[in-house]
Amino acid sequence: MYIETETTPNPATLKFLPGRQVMASGTREFTSPEAAAASPLAEALFDIGEVTGVFFGHDFVSVTAAPGADWPSLKPQVVSVLLDHFVSGAPLFTGGDAAGISVPVEEEDLFEGQADDPADADIVAQIKDLLDTRVRPAVANDGGDIIYRGFREGVVFLTMQGACSGCPSSTATLKHGIEGLLKHYVPEVTEVRAA
Known part of the structure; x- marks a missing residue:
């Protein structure tokens, strides 16, 4: 298995493409180790220690490094975690793939629960x-x-x-x-x- 890496406009974030589907639908963002507990993959990425964000898209995983982190040292660790996960066929979320899917709640807004007019x-x-x-x-x-x-x-x-x-x-x-x-x-x- 080969995992392609792309830079993003955000210098703290790299995009990793495993060459297969990551999320069947929707997206999921993890901004803390506590939130990452819902996903063995996100949890393993946070366990590296220099990761401050993980994002799952349809066919990619974006990883954000902590300020001052060294991407040349961090990147091989991230690729290793991703390879281990995808080669093993482990579920993306605890309780199976469907358990953690978080499709964005489009109706949610900033106005105290009020829906659009x-x-x-x-x-x-x-x-x-x-x-x-x-x-x-x-x-x-x-x-x-x-x-x-x-x-x-x-x-x-x-x-x-x-x-x-x-x-x-x-x-x-x-x-x-x-x-x-x-x-x-x-x-x-x-x-x-x-x-």
């Missing part, structure tokens, strides 16, 4: 379609994902995950890339904010 249903559908067809594939290429959190009074709230979370260019991606795209196709959008 039903009057905005067509606008929200257009926003979600653009995110799914135009934005998510590009963000996945960079080792991350983007989650819709809500639409309120012209403002779209999004959360960056994986390599895109904490990336130096994430603000530019949101403000210049995604905001421009959404404003162009959905005139009701006036701004995009990180959530």
Whole structure:
């Protein structure tokens, strides 16, 4: 088995491609060793000691290193953990693959549990379609994902995950890339904010 490695726009994160499916659907992000307990693979990656984030995409695993970590020393350790996991056929999550799948909760937003205004249903559908067809594939290429959190009074709230979370260019991606795209196709959008 060969695991390909790609850089991401986030210098602290590398993207590892095992040449097979990682997640059947959705994505999953682990930002602490405690959260990683749900996945033997994520837990093993955190056990290396210099890992601060693990993200599972459809066919990749993004790993974020601690500040000051040395990728040339860390990378072989990560590849070894990934090889051991995929060659052994171990489950991705404790309790089997289905037990830990966390498909992003698109309706979850920042507004105290309030759902999007039903009057905005067509606008929200257009926003979600653009995110799914135009934005998510590009963000996945960079080792991350983007989650819709809500639409309120012209403002779209999004959360960056994986390599895109904490990336130096994430603000530019949101403000210049995604905001421009959404404003162009959905005139009701006036701004995009990180959530």
